[in-house]
Amino acid sequence: MPRNASSDARIKVDPEVWLRNLPKAELHLHLEGSITPETLVELSHRNDAQPLTLEAARNVYSYTDFPSFLMSFKAVTERLHAPADYETITYNMLRDLSAQGVRHAEVYISIGILYRFARLDVDEVMAAVERGRERGEREFGVTLLWIVDAVRHFGLEECARVFRKASELKQKYPSVVGIGIGGDEARGPAQDFRELYAEAKENGLRLTCHAGESTGPQSVWAAVNIGAERIGHALTAQQDDDLIAILAERQIPLELNITSNLRTGCCPSLFEHPVKRYFEEGLMVTINSDDPPFFGANLLEEYLLAYREFEFTFEQLRELAANSVEASFLPPERKLALLGEVERYGW
Secondary structure (H helix, E strand, O other), X not given: OOHHHOOOOOOOOOHHHHHHHOOEEEEEEEOHHHOOHHHHHHHHHHHOOOOOOHHHHHHOOOOOOHHHHHHHHHHHHOOOOOXXXXXXXXXXXXXXXXXXXXXXXXXXXXXXXXXXXXXXXXXXXXXXXXXXXXXXXXXXXXXXXXXXEEEHHHOHHHHHHHHHHHHHHHHHOOOEEEEEEEOOHHHOOHHHHHHHHHHHHHOOOEEEEEEOOOOOHHHHHHHHHOOOOEEEEOHHHHHOHHHHHHHHHHOOOEEEOHHHHHHOOOOOOHHHOOHHHHHHOOOOEEEOOEOHHHHOOOHHXXXXXXXXXXXXXXXXXXXXXXXXXXXXXXXXXXXHHHHHHHHHOOO
């Protein structure tokens, strides 16, 4: 019997099997950060005169702290040479998500990086990821919505260009639903984006914001104040009881990424992570994987971590799965259908 299921003698199942089959959504995942070393080798064989070995590909994912992680992430994205590569990584991502029991995903795509380095045409890339999405949805049954990500430390002008492109793409692709800002919080404070977020909202885009990952709770306050509907990480909110109270009262969904915070050094140790505290204090918690190959944990493994190390019960994990659906930007009918699947799921 699982150690934290002792209160219910009926539960005698393999936790991994139970959690794999639990219907759930992934709300904080970067398309470029979903590229596995195996997929990187596949791309390299397509594009490079001297293709990467699997060992060499794995070395690309090495980093020591948050700034070096950003450089490692950049090194992976530089392996995307053609729009067809984006179709491949989208399809492979949906395949991998399906194997973890994910029924829906909302995925960041870094248009900001495409613009900054001008390697590929944004419209051609979007057409390619849409082909990958349609093929993957059809074959694996995982729905996918896009969140267009701007790199905050590239400056307001570049981010404005990204958000306005997102508004344009939304008119062509219903799968484009929102915007967000990633990158270095210290060099791109959320409060600077107030007007851009207001404009994006007027254009019908949903608002997300990375905040409180590598800087203090003031970053999370700023995300709240500019109207973010979901907040990514929110790790340092635990340092401010007033902020915790506001997050609980307003039920602003938090996209938590446990292993990511540990591997980047933003959280010093596993048991200093606030995931259980946030849940017990009534915050709207969701569990996510961020950039799985970089951190060595996909969404299923994040749920297993919550079960084994933070002693979430199966019922609590089902509540987290329901939160992930409720916090999604899905239309009401699809959301209700998925919530029904979660509620009916048992053992």
